[in-house]
Structures are given as structure tokens and as C-alpha cells.
Amino acid sequence: MLLKIFIILLSLVHCNLFCKQIIKLGVEDINYYPIYGAYNFDGIKMKDYEGLVADILKFYNKSQNDFEIVFNPRPIKRLYMEFLDSKSDLDAKFPDNPLWKDKLKIQSKQKILYSDPILEYTDGAFVFHENKKIALNEIRKIGTLSGFDLINYDTLINNKKTILEEYNNVNILFEKLLTKSVDMIYLNKSLVECFCQREKKNSQILFRSDFPNSKGYYYISTFKYPQFIKSFNLFIKQKKGDINNINQYYKKYKCN
Structure with missing residues (x-):
């Protein structure tokens, strides 16, 4: 009995030290590949969320030990409504921008935090x-x-x-x-x-x-995990060169 208690306590201590906080990231369930998306060029559903931004976010997962982004695709119209609902199981949203759906955000009364810019768009x-x-x-x-x-x-x-x-x-x-x-x-x-x-x-x-x-930038947004935003912004600053390499790889090889 004591051994079982010791094992349980040890596992709890281990998790506190090494387990990552899961961030359920709401993403758009569209074929926007190669930028991001759940479908390939031919519109065929892929096993995972893929593309340029997905690779950047997966790289973030590997670069630190505090948070783990898990992709949760949703139809675009549903995504905003679900994200802004405080009872939703979504923790964050991508893509987002402070200028998008401003009236809807004001109505929700949520204090939304945004990451540093991830990718420029037109x-x-x-x-x-x-x-x-x-x-x-x-x-x-x-x-x-x-x-x-x-x-x-x-x-x-x-x-x-x-x-x-x-x-x-x-x-x-x-x-x-x-x-x-x-x-x-x-x-x-x-x-x-x-x-x-x-x-x-x-x-x-x-x-x-x-x-x-x-014209603008894509951001990650959340009103639940400010520490996640701090962690992600630090990643963007520290891994700027690596992120640029991912960007260049997609421009060179994915559109030919």
C-alpha cells in the first residue's frame, strides 16, 4: 500500500516538473494549404493540421517544455463563436487579428491577448x-x-x-x-x-x-493563458532565424 502511494506521489511530482500544459488551439477547418489547413492542394483531408504555420507551431512544441499546442479544426464561422464562449474547451485561436470581428469580441467582454505577429498576409x-x-x-x-x-x-x-x-x-x-x-x-x-x-x-x-x-499579420489569441502568450512571444524572438528558414522552405519547394 505504501509503495502504491509512493508511486502515485512520484508520478505527480514528475508531472509537475515535466508535463506540458495542453493548449487546445482552435484553427480553421479549410484547405488553405500551404499556409495552413486540414486539407492538401487537392482538397483531400490530411491526418494532421499541416502547412507553413503548422510547422512553426509544431516547432514551438519541440522548443520548450511548458506548453503543447494541439490543433482543433473548426468551420470558420463556428470557430469565433466557440472561441469567445468562456465555457468552450478551446484555449486559443489561430489565425486572429485585433481588427477582425471587433464587434463580436466587444460583445463577448473577454480580455483577449494577442501574440507577436507570426506571418504577414495580404x-x-x-x-x-x-x-x-x-x-x-x-x-x-x-x-x-x-x-x-x-x-x-x-x-x-x-x-x-x-x-x-x-x-x-x-x-x-x-x-x-x-x-x-x-x-x-x-x-x-x-x-x-x-x-x-x-x-x-x-x-x-x-x-x-x-x-x-x-494587409496585416496573423496572430494567436487567448483570454485564458497569458503565460502561454509570453512563452510563444519569447519563442518568436529567439527562433526568428529558424522561423524564417521554414518560411523560405515553403516558398521554394511547396508551390512548384
């Missing part, structure tokens, strides 16, 4: 090459991912002359654009450039820099 408009000179007010159908915010397109969409079509699959958006079923799609610039490079569509899909676009 979201914007892409058109079929035949529409390279189309005016913004001539756009009649816009395609984007379900749950995405189209910043500075409210007036265009609310005038009832322009229809917003939302899809859960990036490949469907590319198909809709290439078959001229929509006039433009609104997506991450790096994602579209990678697709065009892989599928040899650089001359067919064009970025309209003169249309409204959104």
Missing part, C-alpha cells in the same frame, strides 16, 4: 485575365470562403447589384473564377500565387491591386 481581389480592366462597380459576383470578412466591400455588396457567393473549398473558388462563374474572388495573395504557380495559371488569374485589399 487578402485581395483576383480576376480572370479578361476582366483585367473591369471597374469595381461593374463586379456582379464575388466569390470567397465562408466566414471571411471582405474589408471595404460593404458598399458594393449592400447595393444589391453585387452578389457574394461563399464556399467552403478554395479549389471551388478557383474553378468558379476560371469558368467565369464569378467576376472576382477574394483570397490570400500568397495562396493564389502558389496555386497559379503550381497549375501554370499565372497569365489567367490576375491580382487587382487597385481594388480594396487588406
